[in-house]
Amino acid sequence: MADSILVVVEQREGKLNRVSWETVAAGQAIAVDTGWTLEAAVVGRGVAGFAGEIAAKKASKVYAVESPKLEPYTPEAFSAALKQFIESKQPKLVLMPHTYQVRDFVPKLATAMGRTAISDCIGYKKDGSNLLFTRQMFQGKLTADVSFACDAPWFVTFQNGAFRGDKAEAGASAAPVETVNVNIADGVIRNKPQDVFKEAKQAVDLTQAEIIVSVGRGIKEQKNIELAKQLAEALGGELAASRPICDSGWLPMDRQIGSSGQTVAPKLYLALGISGAIQHIVGMKGARTIIAINKDSEAPIFEIADFAVVGNLFDIVPPLIEEVKKAKAGS
Amino acid sequence: MKILVCMKQVPQKDAPLKLNESGTWIREDVSYEVNEPDAYALEEALRQKEKHGGEVVVITSGPARSQQVLREALAKGADRAIHLEDNAFVGLDALNTARAFAAAVKEEQFDLIFTGLQSDDYGYAQTGVVLAELLGWPHATIIMHIEKNDAGIRVKRELEAGFFQFVDMPLPAVLTIQSGINKLRYATLIGIKQAKNKPLRKVAMADVQSALSTNLQKIERLYVPQKTKQTQFLEGPAAEIAKKLVDKLRNEVRVL
Numbered sequence: 001m002a003d004s005i006l007v008v009v010e011q012r013e014g015k016l017n018r019v020s021w022e023t024v025a026a027g028q029a030i031a032v033d034t035g036w037t038l039e040a041a042v043v044g045r046g047v048a049g050f051a052g053e054i055a056a057k058k059a060s061k062v063y064a065v066e067s068p069k070l071e072p073y074t075p076e077a078f079s080a081a082l083k084q085f086i087e088s089k090q091p092k093l094v095l096m097p098h099t100y101q102v103r104d105f106v107p108k109l110a111t112a113m114g115r116t117a118i119s120d121c122i123g124y125k126k127d128g129s130n131l132l133f134t135r136q137m138f139q140g141k142l143t144a145d146v147s148f149a150c151d152a153p154w155f156v157t158f159q160n161g162a163f164r165g166d167k168a169e170a171g172a173s174a175a176p177v178e179t180v181n182v183n184i185a186d187g188v189i190r191n192k193p194q195d196v197f198k199e200a201k202q203a204v205d206l207t208q209a210e211i212i213v214s215v216g217r218g219i220k221e222q223k224n225i226e227l228a229k230q231l232a233e234a235l236g237g238e239l240a241a242s243r244p245i246c247d248s249g250w251l252p253m254d255r256q257i258g259s260s261g262q263t264v265a266p267k268l269y270l271a272l273g274i275s276g277a278i279q280h281i282v283g284m285k286g287a288r289t290i291i292a293i294n295k296d297s298e299a300p301i302f303e304i305a306d307f308a309v310v311g312n313l314f315d316i317v318p319p320l321i322e323e324v325k326k327a328k329a330g331s
Numbered sequence: 332m333k334i335l336v337c338m339k340q341v342p343q344k345d346a347p348l349k350l351n352e353s354g355t356w357i358r359e360d361v362s363y364e365v366n367e368p369d370a371y372a373l374e375e376a377l378r379q380k381e382k383h384g385g386e387v388v389v390i391t392s393g394p395a396r397s398q399q400v401l402r403e404a405l406a407k408g409a410d411r412a413i414h415l416e417d418n419a420f421v422g423l424d425a426l427n428t429a430r431a432f433a434a435a436v437k438e439e440q441f442d443l444i445f446t447g448l449q450s451d452d453y454g455y456a457q458t459g460v461v462l463a464e465l466l467g468w469p470h471a472t473i474i475m476h477i478e479k480n481d482a483g484i485r486v487k488r489e490l491e492a493g494f495f496q497f498v499d500m501p502l503p504a505v506l507t508i509q510s511g512i513n514k515l516r517y518a519t520l521i522g523i524k525q526a527k528n529k530p531l532r533k534v535a536m537a538d539v540q541s542a543l544s545t546n547l548q549k550i551e552r553l554y555v556p557q558k559t560k561q562t563q564f565l566e567g568p569a570a571e572i573a574k575k576l577v578d579k580l581r582n583e584v585r586v587l
């Protein structure tokens with residue numbers, strides 16, 4: 001049997017997660033570099049429709065892995081279903097997006113198969129016959145190339161944004177779709193998930209803001225939030241924050257930017273004392289201009305900033321407020 | 332409830348990092364602290380014990396320096412500690428780290444095991460789930476609330492973009508805890524004093540070796556990431572930087 005790559009796309013609550021296209025693009029790129037064939041699978045109950053959607057992309061085959069027990073999602077059912085499926089198909093490489101759902105079941109699946117997953121990768125390299133997967137470490141300060149030291153199947157998950165979903169190539173004709181029914185034994189599922197819900201209604205919609213001043217843990221104390229607020233007001237913008245600020249209750253949850261908060265794309269995002277962890281960056285990297293003020297010259301936020309100031313925010317923000325006010329008064 | 336909390340020592344958040352000679356890890360001469368979500372996991376365990384009684388045990392694997400996280404946990408109220416002490420433990424991948432923990436506690440009967448949702452250094456986000464699979468227990472990840480009931484527990488999972496979900500599950504179980512689930516307490520002077528007399532069991536590599544295999548993955552190379560974006564650094568005294576920023580805001584960003 002020829003070596004193959006299996007991309008497992010994500011569906012949740014009747015929707016295909018858009019990040020799936022990024023994983024398809026990753027699979028296509030690796031297929032070109034290795035000469036391995038590319039297949040895809042979607043897991044759930046009544047998912048043949050999604051399989052059809054994926055089949056429009058360049059792939060040799062798409063599987064709908066089905067069982068009534070796959071709805072609602074549980075890590076037990078997903079792990080059991082994919083284990084059966086992967087053991088029967090024996091792909092060399094299994095790719096998935098690094099979503100909350102995938103990180104919930106992939107370590108279980110890989111362990112159940114006596115294998116390992118290289119998680120949260122941002123790319124790959126081909127080094128001779130060796131495949132290396134690139135991942136961030138130390139909260140983005142360093143990057144590592146990691147390889148597998150075990151037999152296939154090799155499990156890899158890719159970070160949101162690592163590949164361009166719109167680069168997923170369409171196929172010349174639709175790939176064949178096959179439904180595979182898996183058997184999930186009674187007693188496998190122990191978790192009983194309830195419905196997904198959103199906490200309190202959001203009072204502020206930061207997605208519409210043109211200017212956002214965002215504070216991180218570098219603000220040090222709750223009372224200093226006032227300083228950032230003054231800057232936001234001077235600029236006519238909204239105040240937002242990284243997660244630890246909202247966790248501490250210094251600003252309400254609905255002002256949190258990032259993977260577990262809001263995703264914004266303002267004209268200007270001014271980050272004060274934010275280190276630039278990936279979970280924060282995914283929520284604001286779409287900003288047209290990013291200005292970062294941070295005392296650590298190696299803070300990862302500088303990697304995505306257009307304008308950077310290495311320094312103490314408490315020295316820079318007060319004169320900045322004055323200059324902004326002057327500029328506004330003069331115009 | 333008898334709860335085990337896995338607590339890892341990681342380099343301090345703003346510690347300057349230098350690569351080691353082989354270029355596969357950082358040099359050891361940095362300051363360390365407890366992995367942030369693990370501190371929340373400990374706090375949650377202490378709160379559950381205060382409500383329902385039981386015992387809180389903390390475990391870490393790593394060299395002698397990592398005993399510090401156990402001492403701090405004991406001072407905050409954990410009842411006893413287990414230290415898998417050997418330099419070699421830090422070189423284990425998540426699967427073998429979990430295997431070492433499972434082997435070290437195989438004589439014990441816990442109702443719950445807490446881990447942080449991921450570490451601040453390697454950040455694999457796997458150890459807790461791997462441990463659950465090794466033990467044959469159910470698990471739930473990224474937990475923001477835990478309530479005990481007659482059948483087991485009800486937990487609140489955080490999902491992406493502000494969504495949540497409650498999950499009912501039986502015990503024993505493994506939960507991976509998210510930062511912000513509670514408010515952390517500080518150690519008291521009395522706690523620090525009492526910690527000195529609390530039991531701390533050491534486990535050597537030889538005690539768990541038979542449960543381990545070679546690593547299933549390998550770090551080939553560690554390096555400083557290449558910048559992909561053109562960043563303009565503005566320099567000078569604060570007042571001058573403020574002027575330069577306003578100039579950019581007006582003439583390039585065009586928001587003033």
Ligand SMILES: Cc1cc2nc3c(=O)[nH]c(=O)nc-3n(C[C@@H](O)[C@H](O)[C@H](O)COP(=O)(O)OP(=O)(O)OC[C@H]3O[C@@H](n4cnc5c(N)ncnc54)[C@H](O)[C@@H]3O)c2cc1C
Nearest residue numbers: 337338392421424425446447449450453454455456457458
């Ligand atoms: C090939 C390889 C080489 C490595 N070499 C080194 C090295 O030289 N030096 C080094 O320091 N690290 C090294 N590591 C990192 C390694 O020790 C990881 O920490 C370990 O694999 C656990 O993964 P993680 O930290 O990503 O944990 P995650 O899965 O992200 O952690 C989740 C949770 O698991 C628990 N946990 C994980 N590890 C521990 C622990 N040790 N003690 C207590 N609780 C824990 C914590 O509660 C944590 O919040 C190496 C890893 C690999 C794969």
Ligand SMILES: Cc1cc2nc3c(=O)[nH]c(=O)nc-3n(C[C@H](O)[C@H](O)[C@H](O)COP(=O)(O)OP(=O)(O)OC[C@H]3O[C@@H](n4cnc5c(N)ncnc54)[C@H](O)[C@@H]3O)c2cc1C
Nearest residue numbers: 216217218242243258259260261273274275279280295313
């Ligand atoms: C599953 C998951 C979901 C998450 N979701 C989110 C999310 O939605 N949003 C989010 O933001 N995070 C999220 N996080 C947390 C994220 O990983 C980081 O921990 C967090 O973003 C760090 O916040 P911070 O930058 O404010 O703090 P830190 O990382 O502590 O950074 C503080 C920064 O301030 C700088 N600083 C300190 N003093 C000064 C000074 N005087 N002047 C200038 N700079 C100074 C420091 O150099 C440092 O870079 C999530 C994590 C996980 C695992």
